[in-house]
Amino acid sequence: MPLRDRLLALFVVVIWGLNFPATQIALHQFPPMLLAALRWTLLAIPAILFVPRPQVKLRWLIGVGAGIGLLQFAFLYAGMAAGMPSGLASLVLQASAPFTMLLAGVFLGERISRRQAIGIGAAVLGLAAIAAYRAQVAALLPVILTLAGALGWAIGNVCSREARAPKPMQLTMWMAVVPPIPLLILSLFFDGPGRIARSFSTLTTWDAWGSVLALLYIAVFAALIGYGIWNTLLSRNPSSQVAPFSMLVPVVGVLSSWIAFGEGISLVEVIAGCAVIGGVLYASRPPKLVIAPEFAAAVPPGSRQKDPAGESEEVAHP
Template sequence: MKTNRAWAALAATIVLWAVAFPAIRVGLAGYGPAALALLRLMIASASLALAAPILGLRRPARRDLPLIALAGLTGMAGYQFLLTWGEVHVPAGTASLIIVTNPVYSAVVAMLFIGERMTARQVVGAGAALVGTIAIATARAGVEIDRSAWVILAAAVAFGSYHVAIKPLLSRYSGLEVTAYATWTGTLLLLPGLPALVQAIPDATARATLAAAFLGVAPSALGFVAWGYAVARLPVTTATGALYLVPPIAVVTGWLWLGENPRAIELLGGVLAIASVAFANSRRRPGPDPQRKAPELTKRGSRVRR
């Protein structure tokens, strides 16, 4: 029963995170990038604050506040704002194809700042993922679209950095606690966008406001809660591998909801990016142990017992 619930939580996470990409485009019809990102995090923060007493969230230790601030800056404020800004000109499905490369950039950031080594597969995967991103970025004519694609790449790097920042925190706190701390911090960091949000609310359509509310409650709050539940009960490789389903669902949702039609070169670049991440995260099968000697044979061909 618990395994079935974990699979259901994983499926819910994939769908919620995939639908978030077209929902951002809908929200942008009524709000600017800074206002929408702030509104989304404010709603997510309120949802997590209401759930905190029920779920027993603990107060973080003072020594962990710098890492929590970094997590809020990269994974919440930075990622949400950059992704929202980039989607002003980039279709939802295309954006999801770029964001899915974030595990590769986690490895790069970990190598640069905490001294983790990159394997040969990760180096090759990072290069191939960048090539796929370039193909996506240059698929459509226009300087704004090209620039926005690179902004979304920056969002992928920010999200990859978030995974590195929370790694030490996850040894002391639950995934839900880390998500709550980072979300609240990210909301504070985006407060400079509050005047733009206040100005946009009276003129925003109900559709755009509902999209913002959905983004805050579903992908940002419920999505991370479901993700933490699934990862705690399923193999990590199974859970993370399932995230490769996010871009296809986002592409289909963008087509059905917004009428977006990704170009062939964008899809090819996305396939290359996803394949690169899968290759970088795969492990080589261990070969035969050279230290293990074959059984010696006697002159008659029988094995020598030791």
């Protein structure tokens, strides 16, 4: 990935990290399935009215919307409503990165290098340690729901990569058309008409305004701007290079949740989180350029050969 794309990925990291405390605030007013439906409805309406349909195959458009919009947020919000702390949710959700790499390897034939395999392995072990710890000190269900959301995100990532939208922002807007109706049906079933009615009838109270502003942040910044940039990066870089950056979101998520709510995190979770972050940093590190001394002044890099670590490296050749 070029430096520009790496900086854009880090910008998305900050936006998505702040998204978790914003979601926790929004859930004070809106039940989880309704909140997810409102998030995407706010984007779906202007998309249908003002944005041309992206020039991608319908199956990939539905796949991105179902994976990222429906599965990810239905499970994530349900997990947070069930007691998953926002900071820890930002960490567990990053299981989407190893899920994406595995799905891309199986369905897209993208090669996973030894370095990436080691880094993702460390990240997976860290996530497993968090799940095991939470199972002993708190309910495991919120962790399982959040992991299911991460799998949904990974499915959406792979579909976005295959869509290769010429204008990724159009894909970002139109993927919002897919989840609202299924989420509203789920909201009626799980949240119930009474709870839905109460969330709207109390919107004029002072306490509700914080949740409304949080909802607007979730829709405009986390969804529109964040996924717009993310889909752009996926359209011009391999999934295995883009996905690991999402695993840095917990740095912002945990810190912002600590500042906003005073959420603590145990030593076990800190160590496991460091394993997750360290794994992604190692997996996303670019390979070193190996140039034979006798060819240093020759033509620019062209062919590839294996380095001792088993990864492809650029080398100059005569």
